[in-house]
Amino acid sequence: MLGSINPLSIEEYRSVKEIYEHHRVQKEDIEKSKADVEEVLGRINEESEKLFRETFEKIRENFQETFSTLFNGGRAILELTENEDSLNAGIEIMAEPPGKHVQNLRLLSGGEKSMTAIALLFAIYMVKPSPFCFLDEIDAALDEANKLRFCQILDKFKDKSQFIVITHAQSTINRANSLFGVTNEEPGISRILSLKLDEASSIAEKVTEAAV
Numbered sequence: 487m488l489g490s491i492n493p494l495s496i497e498e499y500r501s502v503k504e505i506y507e508h509h510r511v512q513k514e515d516i517e518k519s520k521a522d523v524e525e526v527l528g529r530i531n532e533e534s535e536k537l538f539r540e541t542f543e544k545i546r547e548n549f550q551e552t553f554s555t556l557f558n559g560g561r562a563i564l565e566l567t568e569n570e571d572s573l574n575a576g577i578e579i580m581a582e583p584p585g586k587h588v589q590n591l592r593l594l595s596g597g598e599k600s601m602t603a604i605a606l607l608f609a610i611y612m613v614k615p616s617p618f619c620f621l622d623e624i625d626a627a628l629d630e631a632n633k634l635r636f637c638q639i640l641d642k643f644k645d646k647s648q649f650i651v652i653t654h655a656q657s658t659i660n661r662a663n664s665l666f667g668v669t670n671e672e673p674g675i676s677r678i679l680s681l682k683l684d685e686a687s688s689i690a691e692k693v694t695e696a697a698v
Contacts, residue, residue, distance in 0.1 A: 535572055548609035556601045556635050559584040600627040618648040625655050633657045
């Protein structure tokens, strides 16, 4: 004996079936959306990895060029650490100044580290130059010979970008078109001084000619 018949069973079945169909359609929509998103993410990752590798290769070539210019020779190496996903790989920097063996950055002197960092900075800059570049005492650890080489790099790119350089180095100051200085003549009060070297040189020449 099956027991009493539920006269509402058909209605309950229809109600449950309706709910089931609703959730089934939702599940299919979610699964399709998930598949679409995964496909888009896959394409984005593929394009990103391709672009990254192309850009990295350009930077690596530029790094060797700028390093050789700053060190008057030598060799610089930029490599990705072993990782199947290049977007999450680390980057290893090795430097070989003239007369030395390839070294990790930790083994370089302060000046050599600064020069290597400058070389890498301009290697990146060469891929996509910016309208202006702000450098804060980037030449502080350099000796006079290396400061002059640093200035040569600035001269090479000064027509493409405007460089704003904070420096105490006379050799760097001498290459500037305009100078800005900050003085504290009174406690708590700063004064900004400016000078265009081209105009100053012209005035100095006129004064010299007048004196003669």
